[in-house]
Amino acid sequence: MDYLRSYKNIYDQNIILMYKGELTFDLVTSMIATLEERLEELEENRKVKKKFYNVATECIQNLYYHLDEVNADEIRISSYDSRSALILIAARKRFYSLQTGNYIPTERTAEIQQRLDDINAVEPEELRTLYKKALNEQEFSDKGTGGLGFIDIARKTGGQKLRYKFQPVTDNVSYFTLQVRLPRDV
Structure with a gap:
């Protein structure tokens, strides 16, 4: 394997964080702290920093x-x-x-596809209403989340729009990918 080429590819793609493995609470905390540090180096716009940090935190916690x-x-x-x-996070x-x-x-x-399709179907200004509705209904999943x-x-x-894909692996197992884009010109 050509590790130098792999490194250059990662560098050229401006990958901020790449991880494959089991997630633990301590690891999630460490990833979020690392992202916060990297963001200080990469992004000048405070509003974008805040949104990126919130979105990245939500994705990892999810x-x-x-x-x-x-x-x-x-x-x-x-x-x-x-x-x-x-997890793959890159700065374009x-x-x-x-x-x-x-x-x-x-x-x-x-269930997940329906939820994502419902979210993608509404206009940006309607997302706030959808959020408040979900908050008021206080229905919690079996994982204890709202x-x-x-x-x-x-x-x-x-x-x-939240981009996603389900790839069947077997009749009982699928691989779920989610891609989120956060504009840098907010």
Whole structure:
């Protein structure tokens, strides 16, 4: 393997953070602190810094709280990888790109897709109303969260559409990827 070429590729893509592995509370805390430090070096606009920090924090916490362990034997990976997540955050010229990926039970894809489609269907100014409605309904998931994460991410990105994909791995397991773009010219 040509490590120098790999490094140059990562450098050229201006990748701020890249991680694949199991998420722990301490690791999430460390990632968020690292992102905050890197952002101080990269971004001058205070408003963009604040939004980026909030969106990145929400994306990483979303992964941490909603990471489902899947049957590793079924998808022929290690049990460690079955509980792992992928995080890739890059600074582009006009936007920041935040991408996450993780295995999920296929039975959850329809619910997540509907939630994301509902959020993507509303205009940016309607996201605030949707957020307040979700907050007032106070319905909590089996993970103890209020389901505000995706809405909050869409709000903070100025109504950018949340890009996502579900890739079937087996009948029972899918791989979920989410891509969020935060404009740098807010």
